[in-house]
Amino acid sequence: MSTDHSCPILSTCTTAPTNTISGVSTKGELVHQSILAKCVLGLLVSRAPASLLRGLARGAGGMAGLGRGRIGLPAQVLLGDRKFFVCVPKTSGGFVYFGDELLLDYRVAKYMLYTPLVASPSEPDEYFIGVKSIKINGRAIDFDGSLLSFDENGYGGTKLSTVVAYTTLETSIYKAFTKAFVGEATTGFGFNMSRVASVAPFEYCFLNSKSVPVIDLVLQSEMVKWRIHGWNSMVNVSDDVMCLGFLDGGVMNQTTSAVIVIGGNQLENNLVEFDLEGSRLGFSSLLDKQSRCSDFSSLGGESRSW
Template sequence: MASLVQFLPLFPFFFLVSFCVSHGPFLPKAIILPVNKDPSTFQYVTQLYMGATHRAPIKLVVDLEGSFLWADCGLTSDSSSQKLVPCNSLKCSMAKPNGCTNDNKICGLKSENPFTRLAATGELAEDMFAVEFIDELKTGSVASIHQFLFSCTSSTLLQGLARGAKGMLGLGNSRIALPSQLSDTFGFQRKFAICLSSSNGAIISGESPYLSLLSHDVSRSMLYTPLISSRNGVSEEYYINVKSLKINGKKLSLNTTLLTMDGEGQGGTRISTISPFTTMKTSIYKTFVEAYERFGFSMGLTKVEPIAPFGLCFSTKLEEGLNVPSVDLVLQSEMVKWRIYESNSMVKVSDEVMCLGFLDGGANQKASIVIGGHQLEDNLLEFNLGTSMLGFTSSLSMVETSCSDFMFSKDSSPFDS
């Protein structure tokens, strides 16, 4: 299997402009970041450029729920344009600091690696970052984001990240996560979209013309559901309310209270780019897997010994035209459901075996269901933070396109492999 794609330099391919040029043909409609999947860790990796004079490329693992961008201080400290943010400043208060560092002078932020659960207190810093944008002509140009806030933290947090990654890019609902900072800088709505795939995908922040970058218009196939939070306040993570589960159109017999978020933030369905596969609380998973197995048998599937980490696997040996059960996440009504087709429900683990890509998250998993990366691939998801709504398409293969069909600049994608 190929190693993590090597990122080529961005700036020889694109015309660099600073966003202080805010009029004319280079007025951004949206910001677009190409994303690649690391096959060894199943992590989604993007790249930005940091610094005003010597723009250094920096690879970052995408964290949909992350509160901010954090990066290795050893990499970022070489930037002459980087400045540390004082404690008790307005920018520090925006970041919800974890105290102060450096003799109580510098704003401190707690950064965490969600894969290893290691955490460290870093320093809030600001620097110039460069990103590609979509202009009126739909050509790739690059805009500089001045005074972008991020956490400069310890290299010990890099353990467990994809090869070459120097930090993590947070897309959560916070004041200093990437979507909010892009909105503040460029003046468009607080919304962004992700379109992941097993190869190339994209993160897009801004207005809807990004839909035209796909080879097929998917706007009419999008459905919408509210983003929810606990009664204690707005969550920086993204939850939706799944009312029931269906397999092949048949509703599972589940206690609906198992699916609902309570006032303490327990339950609900969370969307994650950190979990490689969807996980369910044990009580839900048991009912789900037993029902899926029954429907699989009725459709002619042959069960085989499961292969870790999966709990249910089927044979594909000597079989042609296999059909597998569909899965529906029923949302606010029976008319609004997120259908998960074979490409997102099954994982091919060998030439002879495919496994159900849903895992037992344990009895103590906080969310009832965590929708993971495999189930998100080739599904376009639009997070509108202003209206607290999620737009989604289900599998783009149903309209004969995919997330890897995003058309970047004419000359090259920054992530040419």
């Protein structure tokens, strides 16, 4: 859970824990809690009523904040080289690993790409990266590229979120993106995908196809791209139909501060490394290397699997 907190001298520390899935916030108390991992860890946690758990997975006892805040989990458990890894699974076998000693499969390590983490003026606790352009099947889509940078109010940029289920794009980017994607999917060489009726919350749906246009989020150079294949860009909604798993995020400054929010579906089976000491983010698609999150079945260091 994300928290705003204050702790006046000689008084109880109060917090405002928020369920970022439901958006509900309430008053809570900051307490010191012992947690058993490889050793006993003393952590500051925000104690909140059980009603705040509504909307979470069955059996969940709370939320772990992985942001950059002072009482976020990384700030409390990471020493030395401040680094942690996240792998969001399709079904099960995902993990969060704290430390820098994760033994990567050579197929994954060889193709791990890195991009700088960017500080957001409006959301300093979040993780932003510097997307410069978007390509579909190697063709850059046309939109106002200045939206990808922060404006004078700190709005703009691209952030990562495991709270948002599907990647959202600011309205003008979404329109340009979907127009280009549908054009490639239906008339591009080697595709010929057939459009079908929309299935909420998705606007663009197709009959199942083995061949899907590739999406590239171009980062600091043309050589560094977050490549999104069909297994991450499409969502199977039935045995016969799949939909483009990107949503209209609304107009910037009204509904969002980031113009692109990379969501959970696009993060699935991508190993993501948060190097806080080096202020960089590493990423590698595991499925592209014939691997997946569950292949990391034996982890050293401090980890939490689900």
